[in-house]
Structures are given as C-alpha cells and as structure tokens.
Amino acid sequence: MLRANDNFAPRAGTRVAYLSLVGFALLTVAVLVGTMIGPAGPQWWRVPIELVNRLPLISAESGVSPQEWNIVWQIRMPRVVLAVLVGAMLSVAGASYQGVFRNPLVDPYLLGVAAGAGLGATLVFTLRRSATENWLIDPLPLAAFAGGLVAVFATYMIGNTFSKARSSATLVLAGIAVTSLTTAVQTFVLQRNNDVVRQVYSWILGRLSSATWGDVRLILPYVVFSCIVLLMHRRLLDVLRVGDDEATALGVNIRRVRLTVVLAATLGTAAAVAVSGLIGFVGIIVPHTVRLLVGSSYRRVLPLSILCGAIFLVLADIPSRVLADPAETPIGVVTAFFGAPFFLLLLRVRKNQA
Amino acid sequence: MSTLGFCDLSIAYDGVYAVNSFNDILHSGEWLCLIGPNGAGKSSVLRAAAGLVDYSGSVAIDQQEIPTTSAKWRAQNIAYVPQTPLMPSDMTVYEYVLLGRNPYIKHFASESAHDKLVIEKVLTRLDLTEFKKRMVGTLSGGERQRIVIARALAQEAPVLLLDEPTAALDIGHQQQALELVDDLRREQGLTVVSAMHDLTLAGLYADRLVLMHQGSCVASGDAQTVLRSETLAEFYGVSARVHHEADGTVVVIPQRANSN
Numbered sequence: 001m002l003r004a005n006d007n008f009a010p011r012a013g014t015r016v017a018y019l020s021l022v023g024f025a026l027l028t029v030a031v032l033v034g035t036m037i038g039p040a041g042p043q044w045w046r047v048p049i050e051l052v053n054r055l056p057l058i059s060a061e062s063g064v065s066p067q068e069w070n071i072v073w074q075i076r077m078p079r080v081v082l083a084v085l086v087g088a089m090l091s092v093a094g095a096s097y098q099g100v101f102r103n104p105l106v107d108p109y110l111l112g113v114a115a116g117a118g119l120g121a122t123l124v125f126t127l128r129r130s131a132t133e134n135w136l137i138d139p140l141p142l143a144a145f146a147g148g149l150v151a152v153f154a155t156y157m158i159g160n161t162f163s164k165a166r167s168s169a170t171l172v173l174a175g176i177a178v179t180s181l182t183t184a185v186q187t188f189v190l191q192r193n194n195d196v197v198r199q200v201y202s203w204i205l206g207r208l209s210s211a212t213w214g215d216v217r218l219i220l221p222y223v224v225f226s227c228i229v230l231l232m233h234r235r236l237l238d239v240l241r242v243g244d245d246e247a248t249a250l251g252v253n254i255r256r257v258r259l260t261v262v263l264a265a266t267l268g269t270a271a272a273v274a275v276s277g278l279i280g281f282v283g284i285i286v287p288h289t290v291r292l293l294v295g296s297s298y299r300r301v302l303p304l305s306i307l308c309g310a311i312f313l314v315l316a317d318i319p320s321r322v323l324a325d326p327a328e329t330p331i332g333v334v335t336a337f338f339g340a341p342f343f344l345l346l347l348r349v350r351k352n353q354a
Numbered sequence: 355m356s357t358l359g360f361c362d363l364s365i366a367y368d369g370v371y372a373v374n375s376f377n378d379i380l381h382s383g384e385w386l387c388l389i390g391p392n393g394a395g396k397s398s399v400l401r402a403a404a405g406l407v408d409y410s411g412s413v414a415i416d417q418q419e420i421p422t423t424s425a426k427w428r429a430q431n432i433a434y435v436p437q438t439p440l441m442p443s444d445m446t447v448y449e450y451v452l453l454g455r456n457p458y459i460k461h462f463a464s465e466s467a468h469d470k471l472v473i474e475k476v477l478t479r480l481d482l483t484e485f486k487k488r489m490v491g492t493l494s495g496g497e498r499q500r501i502v503i504a505r506a507l508a509q510e511a512p513v514l515l516l517d518e519p520t521a522a523l524d525i526g527h528q529q530q531a532l533e534l535v536d537d538l539r540r541e542q543g544l545t546v547v548s549a550m551h552d553l554t555l556a557g558l559y560a561d562r563l564v565l566m567h568q569g570s571c572v573a574s575g576d577a578q579t580v581l582r583s584e585t586l587a588e589f590y591g592v593s594a595r596v597h598h599e600a601d602g603t604v605v606v607i608p609q610r611a612n613s614n
Contacts, residue, residue, distance in 0.1 A: 249405065250453060
C-alpha cells in the first residue's frame with residue numbers, strides 16, 4: 001500500500017522532491033527520444049550529438065546535414081514541445097476540475113470546450129479549408145479556440161441562471177446540454193458537407209503531426225498563465241475537499257475559487273484543443289496515476305500532474321508516429337488505447353478501497 | 355470569551371420561513387442548546403451563524419455585527435461542526451485538522467510555523483497525536499467526531515456551533531463528546547450553541563435550553579423550566595413523563611400510548 005504510509009507532510013515532502021527529480025529526468029529523456037525518432041531525418045544517434053553541437057561554446061562533429069537539421073528543428077522539435085505543453089495543460093486542468101467539482105471522473109472537456117472547439121474547426125473546414133491555406137495566420141486554431149470559449153461561456157451563463165447559490169451540479173448539467181446542442185449542430189453541418197468529414201474526424205481524434213513553432217507560440221502564454229493560476233489554488237482545492245458548506249464555514253469564498261479555477265483551466269484547455277484537437281483520457285489518467293503515487297492532496301497532485309502529463313504525451317506521441325509508418329496514427333487513438341483499460345483498472349482499485 | 359447575539363434573525367427558503375424573527379443573547383462561556391421537533395429551525399439558526407444560508411436580521415459577536423461579506427472574519431470567530439461532516443477518506447488526520455487554519459492563511463499563501471504550532475497543541479489536547487498520520491477513512495465514529503472538533507478548535511474561534519454532535523454516536527461516545535466540549539469551553543471560555551434531539555442529554559450539559567417551534571423560540575430557560583411534560587406534548591406531540599432527580603437532573607421518558 002503506497003498510500004497508507006505516505007501521508008504526513010514532511011515525509012511526503014521528500015518523496016515529492018524525489019519524484020520531481022525523477023520526473024524531470026524522465027521528461028528530458030522523453031524529449032530527447034522524441035526528437036530522435038521519426039520517418040526521414042538523420043540517424044537517431046546523431047541527433048543528440050548535433051544538439052550538443054548547437055549549444056554555445058561547444059562543438060561536436062555529428063555529420064547532420066542542414067536539411068536533416070531542419071527536419072529535427074522545424075518538424076520534430078515543435079511537435080515535442082507542443083506535446084509537453086498540451087500534456088501538462090490537459091493533466092493539470094483535469095486535476096483542477098476534479099478538485100473543484102469534487103468528482104474524480106470529470107475531464108477537462110467537461111464544460112463543453114471540446115464540442116465548441118469541434119464546431120469551430122468544422123466550420124473552418126466546411127468554409128473551404130483550401131482557400132485559407134495561404135493565409136498569414138491559420139484560422140483553424142483560432143476558430144477552435146473561439147468555439148471552445150463560446151461554448152464554455154454559454155455553459156456558465158446557463159448554469160448560473162438556473163442554479164441557486166453554491167451548487168456545482170447545475171453547471172455540470174449545463175455543460176452536458178451545451179455539448180449535446182453543439183454536437184448536434186456540428187453533425188448537421190457535417191451532413192451537408194460530406195466532403196470534409198474525413199478531415200474533421202482526423203482533427204477531432206487529435207494530432208500533433210502538423211505542429212509548428214507558430215502553434216507553440218500561440219498556446220504558450222495561455223498554458224503558462226493557466227498553470228500558474230491553478231497552482232496558486234492548490235491549497236484551496238484541498239480545503240474544498242470537505243464540501244461547499246464546510247469550506248464556506250472555514251472562510252473560503254467558494255464561488256470565487258470555483259469561478260477562477262474553472263476559467264483558468266478552461267482557457268488553457270481551449271488553447272490546447274485549438275492546436276492539437278481532442279486528445280482524450282490524458283486529463284483523467286495522469287492525475288489519478290499521480291494520486292496513486294503521492295496521495296490525493298492537491299498540493300502534490302497539481303505540480304506533479306504538470307510534469308507527468310508532459311512526459312505521458314511526449315511518450316504517447318512516439319507510437320503515434322511509428323505504428324503505422326509512414327502514415328500517422330492519431331495521438332487521441334494512442335491515449336484512448338492506453339486510457340480506457342487504465343480507467344477500468346482505476347474503477348477496480350477504487351472499488352476495492354471502498 | 356465572547357458574547358453571541360441573534361437579532362431578529364429570519365431565514366426563508368423559497369419564501370417559506372424556516373426561522374422567523376429569532377432573538378437571543380448568549381453570555382461569554384455559555385452553552386445554549388436548541389431543542390425542538392424536526393423542521394423547527396434549529397439547524398437553520400446554526401447554518402445562518404456559520405454563514406451558510408442567507409438571512410435577514412443580524413448575528414453579532416461582542417455586539418459587533420458579522421459582515422456577510424467576509425467569510426474569513428466569520429470563520430475566525432465562529433467554528434461550525436455540521437451534523438454529518440464530509441470527511442475525505444484519503445486525507446490524513448493532520449491534513450484534516452490543518453484545514454481549520456484556513457481563516458488565518460492569506461488566499462494564496464501556505465501555513466506558517468505558528469499555524470503548525472496551533473495544530474500540535476490541539477492534537478495534544480485532544481490526545482490525537484498518535485493519530486496524525488492515520489487516514490481519516492480508517493477512523494471509528496467516535497474518533498472522527500474528535501478530529502472534527504479538533505479542526506473546529508484549530509480555528510481558535512471564541513464561538514463553537516455544534517449541529518447534532520451526538521447523532522451518530524453510541525451512548526458512551528455521546529458522553530465522551532459532550533464531556534470534551536464541556537471541558538473545552540471551561541478551559542477556553544468558548545461560547546457554545548448546539549442543536550440536539552436528546553432532551554435528557556441537552557438538559558444535562560447545557561446552561562440553558564431554547565425550545566424552537568416553527569422557526570420561533572417558544573420557551574427559554576434551564577432544564578427544569580423548559581422540559582415539562584405539557585410543553586413537550588404541545589410542541590413535540592409526544593406523551594412523555596419528566597422526572598426530576600435529586601441532583602437536579604431532568605430525565606425525559608417517552609410513554610407508550612396504550613400503557614397506563
């Protein structure tokens with residue numbers, strides 16, 4: 001039983017420090033492997049040598065040609081960095097949603113972000129994607145981002161109108177309603193535009209394959225901002241674990257905390273979805289694995305979710321490149337492939353504990 | 355070491371009054387017990403004082419009205435123990451009791467050395483030191499009640515509200531819990547308001563009883579004054595005998611309808 005002994009703050013502290021160290025080492029390895037593997041490009045073992053060579057003041061002979069370096073730097077690197085950002089974001093958002101709604105099974109797409117972003121992307125595809133390809137800025141992520149935010153805003157307005165005071169159930173139900181409605185509209189639009197169905201579904205299944213440094217620049221500020229805000233709430237999320245009433249009696253302004261956490265998590269998720277599509281299960285698997293390792297205090301769960309989420313998605317992206325080489329396997333398929341069995345395992349562990 | 359006053363307190367749920375113009379003043383260190391049938395408004399009075407429901411009128415500590423906008427100020431002055439606390443089973447006792455320090459911690463800060471010192475003192479006082487690494491989910495009902503009280507004490511609030519503190523406990527643990535509250539209020543001068551169903555226990559521990567009916571106070575005073583069989587028959591619809599022991603203890607014994 002990992003959890004039984006790991007509880008009192010000081011011991012857990014050293015354990016978290018140890019795990020973070022291991023985590024950073026793993027992340028470095030994962031990022032390196034991520035840049036080494038892929039169709040075309042230089043031989044894998046030349047990549048780290050060339051990376052060292054590119055550091056200031058050091059020179060090493062790697063035999064990587066400028067074209068090959070281009071593949072590493074312009075194609076693989078942004079993809080790996082994007083996996084780091086998206087994985088970290090989805091995981092920390094998942095953990096935060098689980099905390100703020102006190103429901104271990106909710107995911108970052110709960111309030112309709114996914115469906116809204118899907119509709120936004122669908123509209124761009126149906127309005128002749130080819131015509132937009134030469135635009136200076138790709139409208140696809142922007143439309144997905146806007147769609148996600150509009151859907152969540154609608155969810156929030158509806159939830160607030162019908163709910164009295166401090167209930168979070170209404171917000172979740174509003175999210176389900178908005179998701180159904182948005183999905184219905186999307187299906188309707190798709191049916192009238194059969195030709196883009198394939199593109200839309202490949203987007204929905206999630207992909208990092210077309211990642212560019214532009215995508216990284218697009219989401220970086222949102223991810224950083226969102227992670228900082230969420231981390232600042234980690235102690236308060238622990239107080240929320242005793243329920244709305246008791247947390248209020250302990251002096252927590254529930255509405256404000258919930259609103260801030262939900263908005264921050266949603267903003268980051270919307271940005272992630274905009275560039276990567278829907279990558280499922282990350283927001284559930286990662287926080288729960290972290291809980292199994294360090295217990296369920298959000299002070300440990302949130303920072304470690306960021307780290308583990310990044311590692312997980314970088315690693316999940318590798319099979320998605322090589323499984324069906326030269327074609328891409330959508331990364332959402334890979335995460336679901338690992339995620340669904342894990343989910344069942346998790347339910348079983350929880351049942352045994354209860 | 356503070357007085358607690360309720361002035362014209364009214365609480366309505368969907369336009370129906372649960373509490374209607376409730377007035378009372380507790381002197382410092384007094385234990386007041388709210389009694390009354392289900393739905394009389396006992397819990398609502400406590401929930402209003404804890405800031406969990408909207409109300410009209412005012413709740414005041416040392417004649418200073420509690421602003422409805424400052425949850426922290428309220429939590430520094432009033433600690434609330436609900437009837438069925440929600441206890442995360444995979445939290446340690448230490449972490450759980452530490453939550454009681456929330457009113458003193460700035461929004462984004464973490465616990466100070468002083469906060470941890472207070473927790474150590476509380477744990478020592480309640481003989482919980484050996485429990486602090488235990489998971490809340492592994493504790494028995496009596497132990498849980500003690501750590502909930504410990505969390506309330508960690509708030510260092512002069513007023514303690516207890517909603518049915520003995521509801522889930524056997525007779526031995528009921529006595530232990532109430533003795534503990536009684537000791538604590540004598541040591542620390544806590545002003546205590548509890549809502550209770552067990553009239554004999556209520557009369558035994560409280561300085562004063564307030565009988566509530568349909569949201570209003572209908573009788574107030576010591577056990578001898580409030581616990582009369584005709585009063586109980588009127589407001590509870592119960593037929594009960596009331597015994598007065600030699601030491602002043604009042605015992606309420608329900609009677610079977612068809613026995614003489």
